[in-house]
Every structure is written in C-alpha cells, then in structure tokens.
Amino acid sequence: MKKIILSLMLLSASLFAQLTSQYLTKDFLSKxxxxxxxxxxGEWRETGLLKGAIPIMFFNAKGKYDAKKFLIQLNKKVDTTKPFALICHTGSRTSIIAPWLSKEFKYNVINLKGGMExxxxxLHIKTVPYRP
Known part of the structure; x- marks a missing residue:
C-alpha cells in the first residue's frame, strides 16, 4: 500500500494544481x-529549525512514512486554506510532498528549493534549537 501511495505521489508531481517552487529569501521570511x-x-536536533517553523516529519530516517498521520498533524497545526511552505534538508523530499498536497488536496503549497542547506x-539564516 505504501508503495502505491509513493507511486501516486511521484506521478502527481507532473500533474500538480497550486504549487510554487522557490528559494527561501529573507523577504519571504518577513511575510x-x-x-x-x-x-x-534527528535533523531538527542537529541543525535546528527556522524561527517559527512547524516540525512535522514526513519520511522517517529509513524512508518510511505515514501519510495519514502527517495529514492529521498538518491540518491540526496549519491553516491549509491559506498558503504554506514546506522545507526539508535540500528540497528533495519537499519536491515529492508538495506536488502531492497540491494535487490531491488543492492546498496552496510553496516548495522551498534548496531546503535548510x-x-x-x-543565506546564513540562524536557526533556533529544536525542543520536542
């Protein structure tokens, strides 16, 4: 089942609805x-988080995921009727997740290319420590 969901996520990357991909800027952060x-x-502890970022893991360290759990947390912590952005380490994971959220749920998602790296x-943006 998870392989099917991942395949659908990859397929939907080419069929996205409301999706923007851009590099993070200081101007973007001010919005x-x-x-x-x-x-x-582990990554949050290692490098910290952008100030105000909402940590919601999608893929675990072994590459497994629980899409339902992610969606529950996302909808609990973010107003998905408004634009929101996704960030990961380099932009690889968000380039899969963002198109899926946009296509399947019609979310207005901004994929932050280049990620935290x-x-x-x-940009030399300072991070804040992750506190569970």
Whole structure:
C-alpha cells in the first residue's frame, strides 16, 4: 500500500494544481507564511529549525512514512486554506510532498528549493534549537 501511495505521489508531481517552487529569501521570511519542516527529529536536533517553523516529519530516517498521520498533524497545526511552505534538508523530499498536497488536496503549497542547506549556508539564516 505504501508503495502505491509513493507511486501516486511521484506521478502527481507532473500533474500538480497550486504549487510554487522557490528559494527561501529573507523577504519571504518577513511575510510570515507558515513553514512546515518535514525533516526528521534527528535533523531538527542537529541543525535546528527556522524561527517559527512547524516540525512535522514526513519520511522517517529509513524512508518510511505515514501519510495519514502527517495529514492529521498538518491540518491540526496549519491553516491549509491559506498558503504554506514546506522545507526539508535540500528540497528533495519537499519536491515529492508538495506536488502531492497540491494535487490531491488543492492546498496552496510553496516548495522551498534548496531546503535548510540553502537557508543556513547560502543565506546564513540562524536557526533556533529544536525542543520536542
């Protein structure tokens, strides 16, 4: 079943609805658009989070996921009727998740290309420690 869901997610990448892909900028951060960090707790502890980011893991360290659990947490913590952004380490995971959310649920999703790697090393944005 999980392989089927992943296949659908990959297929939907080419059939997205409301999806924007862009690099993070300081101007973007000033707009206060919610940013969902889909990395793992280990990654959050290692590098910290963008200030105000909402940590909701999608893929675990072994690449497994629970889409239903993710959606429950996402809809509990984010107003999905408004635009929100997704960030991961380099943008690989969000390039799969964002199109799926946009196509399947008609969410207005912003995929932050380059991820935390770009944010911290390219833009030199400071992070805040992750506290579970």
């Amino acid at each position: 206060n658009i919610p940013i969902v960090d889909v990395r793992t707790p 770009y944010a911290t090393k390219g």
